[in-house]
Amino acid sequence: MCVISRRKRREPAATTLALALTAVLVHLPAAAQTATTLDTVEVLGTRHSLSDFPGSISVIDGDTLRAGQRQVSLAESLVRAPGITVLDRQNYAQDLQVQSRGFGARSTFGIRGMKLIVDGIPSSALDGQGQAASFPLSALDRIQVLRGPLALQYGNAAGGAIIGETAFDGRSTQVDGWIGSNSSARLAAGFEGASNDEAWRWRALGSWFTTDGDRPHSAAERSQLDAVAQYTPNDHARLRLVAGALGQPYTDDPLGLTREQWERDPHGTAAVAETFDTRKKIDNAQVGARWEDEYAQGREYWIGGYGVARDVVQFLSIPIVAQLAPSSAGGVIDLGRRSSGVDAGHRWDFGRGALTLGMEAGWLHEQRRGYENFVGDELGVRGRLRRDEDNRIRSTEAFALGEWRPAQDWTVLGAVRRSKLRFESDDHYIAPGNGDDSGSLDYGETAAALGVSRAFGEGEVFASLGHGFETPTVTELAYRPDGSAGFNTALEPAQFDTAEIGARWRFASASASVSVYRIEGEDEIVPADNRGGRASFANAGRTRREGIEAGFDGRFHPQWSYALTANFLRARFTEGFSYTVLSGGEERVQFVEAGNRIPAIPRADGYAELAWNTRDGRTSAAVEMRASDGVPTDDRNTDASPGYATFALRLQWRAGASGWHGFARVDNVFDRDYVGSVIVNEGNARFFEPGAGRGFTIGLGWHGAGG
Template identity: 25%
Template sequence: MLIDAESGDPIPSVIAQVDNSGRHLSDERGQLSLELSAKTDALFSHIAYETKRAVLAPDRAVTIEMVKKTNSLSEVTITSFESERGLMEQAAAVSKVDEADLNRFNETSIVNAFNTKPGIRLEERAPGSYRVSIRGSSLRAPFGVRNVKIYWDGIPFTAPDGTTALNLLDLTNIQGAEVIKGPAGSIYGAGNGGVISFTPGKVTQNKAEASVMGGSYGLLKYRVGVDQTLENGSFSASYVKQQSDGYRDHSALDRQVFQLQGSFEPSDRQQITTKLLYSDLFYEIPGGLTAEQVAENPRQARPGSAEQNASIKQKSLYGTFVHDYEFNDHWSNHTTVYIQTTDFENPFNLDYKKETQYGYGARTKFTLNDQWGAFPVRLLFGGEYQFANTSAQNFGNRNGQADTIRFADDLITTQGFLFQQIEVNWTPTLLMTLGVSENFSQYDINRTVDASAGDPYAATRTFDPVVVPRIGLSGQLTEYSAVYGSLSSGFSPPTIDEVRTNEGSINLGLKAERGVNYEIGYRGEYLGGKVQLDASAFFFKLDETITTYTNEQGVVLFRNAGATDQKGIEAQLDYFLVSNPVGLIQELKVGHAYSYHHFRFKDYVNDGEDFSGNALTGVPQNNLVNKLDLISRTGIYLNLTYQWVDEIPLTDDNTVMQDPYQLMNVRLGWRKNFGTAWQLELFGGVDNLLNESYSLGNDLNAFGGRYYQPAMDRNYYGGVKVKMRY
């Protein structure tokens, strides 16, 4: 018998693939009869359930429990705000990116998958060079990921100075992600832009996988991996290499990532997971172009970039330890610890930077589930601490080689916070969440060499302790609909790269951003889950906004720009046109995501120019995404994505704009099981099908009009995956 693992209900129309006896189908009662002469492997699949492998024996009845896929909002579980609850109970704007989202595109980066979600915008100025914008939060990020807190398997992946080397991770290291939009400092500390929590894959069966793909402009990627279950745990290992020549001159990429993971259960009450992640990354930086240069040849690099070997070399090693322990039926603890080392080298047109770093950190959370009189209560409290020691040197750049040293610093960054949160179910349908954190951070800069000033000196920036509160209410209207509201505070101190700039100055006067977010939202599903709506409206007030400008030498500098008002509406609508596990078309799903961002400078006067009332730099006002996904009984699938992006202001005075653009991506594939052990997948696709000219990540307020980073024109890819279960 085939039953739902959660409800115990029978599952009709489950396809059973049995060695040497073809395919069979369960009846309306979930029952299936097979004539077997010996023990046999069987593979059970259903469009609404995870595929399961089992061993069947002659004349023996077995019950197979199948785990349902989360195709419905009411079934989605969210772990954000450190509290595992259904999405309908969450009083926050949270988007979930699952494995199917990541695999809808060419699997070379996470950019396209995240950009299908409302309010989220990932940019790739060159292959491997990411920026993350959640509700406009990349305003202060000329390069790299800032003002967004990122976790990987619950481990702080953002450095204590607020930057994140997101490009170290490959899709191999990620199975899905949850994105909190807006400040979440009450439980995650610094960062007004939100939180991304990546979930790595779990070992559920013995398997070996290999894949290879290639594409336009020298793209080549291959991966091998193995998962092995043990008596009281599991083991996995994977290696992936990706390389490309790049669309533009001097934009090549070469990345290798190796991951080793072990998971163990010493007892029924505890689980230990350890990981070793090594990433070797190299990519070239073509640089920004003027409008005239783009019109002349969008594939050219900025003059001097190739001659100066503008590029990034980064080797990083992470070791992680995760421990879960249940003291009893009420108390539990989750603790993560990491250590890391990084070797970083960055020749650029204007200088040559070298850094070596080591760091460590930990996060722990205690959870109590109990009753407060007649009310169920969940209490959370814990803390997080991070430390990093960096040796940084800046040299002159002579034809791509480090020349005379200009300045050198020993940098120590620390950040930490304590958090507390209480959740009370006042009624079975009304949940209140109260949270608060107490934060501290400090930079110690010991300048050991300064070619211009002469004598060494030291500087320290200690930020005043910051208390960050949050309150949220969620109420279920029906079993399949809910409303929520929240009031949350956030703060974001400047990163070490914003305080210690590339021309040698130390800007200790740069202030931390402070923000308050007001939000209401609605979630609902109709027609038995076939139609799903998730919508929210927000108003975010940000003070001491950090913006960028470029001096005459082309060095990016930072300043506080008064206040901004950020108002917006975001919505996602998905509906199933077809959901039939035995039909020729098993699933046909259409989705839409829309963002309206009315973001304005409220109080911003600089050098006598008043930018108050101008649109926030780098933020499109409207963004629309349409998706179509098809799965057939024959194994053929189709993923089609269309995105329209409104014009984008490139300067604070709004005199230069990037024109609106539209993108269309398509992927077509075929997936087939051969017996119970082997699976083969062939796929191919086209990105930028309409051959649009655009920049996926502009340089804001760039000196000399070098705003544009032209993205790839129409390009193609294809590949094959092989999986063996054993």
């Protein structure tokens, strides 16, 4: 039986940091001139001037996403956003681990803690689990990375939002390809066009990627097709249509390594990965539509909808003895997810402010089956059925976003969102020792934020406060910690109170940003038990995250440029707790002490780049550096990965705005052995996922404009 214990819960402590600095802003001298707007950002469907936005946000443009990059994963570009930490597993079966101010660090697959949106279609499921592979890096024109209290308005994600957008800039055709180490290769081709009157515009791009992987048993292949069309009947309305498909045949999963295994072979693979032939297959298809109309001066509305179909088959390495337990779900996961949603909203602009009201509704139906990963003496094949259930999520949300400009250089932005989610599970596999795990659970949560910004001559300062939440995923709700049958109805959403202050500067040849924040967490979701192949979770412990993030980029000479991001984060449990695990057939209580670091979160990490280009801008070269402090592997801090720094070189060339272009790059120049990611609380102590060794890539492409 699992017992979760903790100290008496305190009422959430009000953080005064942001309020104090807000008071300081009142005493700043008036701006000598109106801040120049160099960019705009979109929050909850409405556009804002960057100089008026009182929160932390980064914009990565399309050229940066693609310049000298392999365009395979978000790990290549998200490191440029302050506050974001990307741990590249080098495991295409499990996707990246992306953290925003420490949120998402616990995710063993996919992205947790951040809302992912591509051209209006969520890449995050209603329970908060997201997939970064659906971002078409070759087609996107920019990515917004929103953090802090105002990011909480995206609902079931405490870490913020990553939003990809496609734009149209003419008629063109492009073909790109590269080859690299580990028998890796990628080919992409696309086109952009328009009708004669340019009322219709469209863009489509397809890509194919293959690799044998840096480690044994880590081969992968991925095909992707994305298309966007836009109809603009007049100067105030538009219809946007989006479609995409991703196919990833069985991708080998090399699993994590124990410390002994990693030290013996830093690029090795766990033997059980090949014994059970661990692998994963993904098929994803999505469509969406959105209509926007500014039907009157200062009045606009939008309405949209989407549908997503996702199918996953995954072979795990669960030992046969564990799979034979009556309560086991087996060693093969076979699930199909069908989700859909609609959203609508209206914005009113007034003389000194604006009001936006909106609603969203979503539905998800998951058919999940589990099978044994053996037949007789043969391993790595689908065996007997051991799990069969239908899971459903229904979500209804309403939000309001208000903007007020009390004076020329001041902006106040407030937002509130009310979310209702219903989880249901119908268990169709009931057998001796495996009871009925059906059940339902309702959550009703409110997120709210308030921010204020003050513009000055070359930028702005801001402060904000907010409250947000994260619900459990379907997987976390599946089983009860005490081993009894039924839905885990005792599991509560995690709650977070956030405060931040920050500043941005934009000069003619440089820009900079810095933010200081504090986040108080309660009811964090942690592993509680893992027996017979059934993992269960519980709420335990309070947490605190205190950090500083900064970003700088610019030119100190017409031929020299630089970029730098740095993150410093103190993330700890402020309240002790305990949970029970089953090890070697015996129950053992694990104690987590107050003051322990939250696992997988580095205390310091960052990215630096120094680039040179010829006077005509057609050729450039750069050196890149990524560095990270070591991270704890589990709640009890029994082990930790070592820190590291890696370097990369890249060279680019292009004939001009159109024509031929090429690049070459060397990653991990000094062939450093390092841990790219850790698997938090891994039951077999296989915590460590090795980073890739030295790798070479060379690419060539052609871009034709006009037509």
